[in-house]
Amino acid sequence: MTDLFEEKAEDWDRRDVVRELSEAIGSAMVEQVPFAPDMSVMDFGAGTGLITAQVAPRVGQMVGVDTSPAMLEKLAAKPELQSRVETVCQDILEQPLARTFDAIVSAMALHHVEDTERLIETFARHLKPGGWLALADLDTEDGTFHPEDVEGVYHHGFDRKALGERLERHGFEDVRFLTAHTVQREDGTYPVFLVTARKSAD
Ligand SMILES: C[S@@+](CC[C@H](N)C(=O)[O-])C[C@H]1O[C@@H](n2cnc3c(N)ncnc32)[C@H](O)[C@@H]1O
Structure with missing residues (x-):
């Protein structure tokens, strides 16, 4: 599989937009x-x-x-994460893990996965009953957030109502949205939502 983030990994953490966004999403x-x-x-x-x-x-x-070896290499090289975090370089939509979690978090990755329905199913199967889901991504945008020729961007953000209904159809409850951050650029304003939900306990 081509690593679409190979070049980006090098200076990812030094980009102001990335740092501000991840701080805001993480705090939320x-x-x-x-x-x-x-x-x-x-x-x-x-x-x-x-x-x-x-x-x-x-x-x-x-x-x-993550599916990007280059991005995960950067994660694994951080001394504060080395002993605390296990990394798995695998497409779990194709090859699910043989374990479940109390929570799944994800920031700005949804728009890189073509089949959102299957992704939500994948989240549900990796969560314990009552487990938490916390997903952050762009609200519906006009397609200008990424450069036109960029590979691997399948969605121009997401409609909150449609995403919320999808989560409910897959057994998620207490679906709540908030605006975690707004990216302000010369060429546009891009709100980013955080949606939290819980997998049904039944
Ligand atoms: C925009 S980056 C966000 C990275 C990080 N969450 C952050 O906020 O800095 C999107 C990440 O999603 C990963 N990704 C794309 N498709 C994926 C998939 N099918 N499974 C796991 N990770 C994927 C990319 O490799 C990339 O590291």
Whole structure:
């Protein structure tokens, strides 16, 4: 599989937009999800670990899942994450893990996965009953957030109502949206939502 983030990995953490966005999303996740030391958490599309780093100190086990070896290499090289975080370089839509989690978090990865329906199914199968889901991504945008020729972008953001209904159809309850951050650029304004939900306990 081509690593679409190979070049981006090099300076990912130095980009102001990325840093501001991940700080805001991580803070919102920590406010909304009651992370605790007895919890195991997956960061889906963990990248270089900017969200992982904010959640890992609060929980017992943390797994960073990503399909980009270059991004995960950066995560694994961070001394504060080395002993705390397991990395898995695998497409879990194709090859699910043989374990379940108390929570799944994910930031800005949804729009890189073509089949959202299957992704939500994948999240549901990797969560324990009552488990938490916390997903952040762009609200519906006009397609200008990424450069026109970029590969691997399948969605120009998401409509909150449609995504909320999809989550409910897959057995998620207490679906709540908030605006975690707004990216302000000369060429546009791009709100980013955080949706939290819980997998039904039945
Ligand atoms: C925009 S980056 C966000 C990285 C990180 N969450 C952050 O906020 O800095 C999207 C990440 O999703 C990963 N990704 C794309 N498709 C994926 C898939 N099917 N499974 C896991 N990760 C995927 C990419 O490799 C990339 O690291």
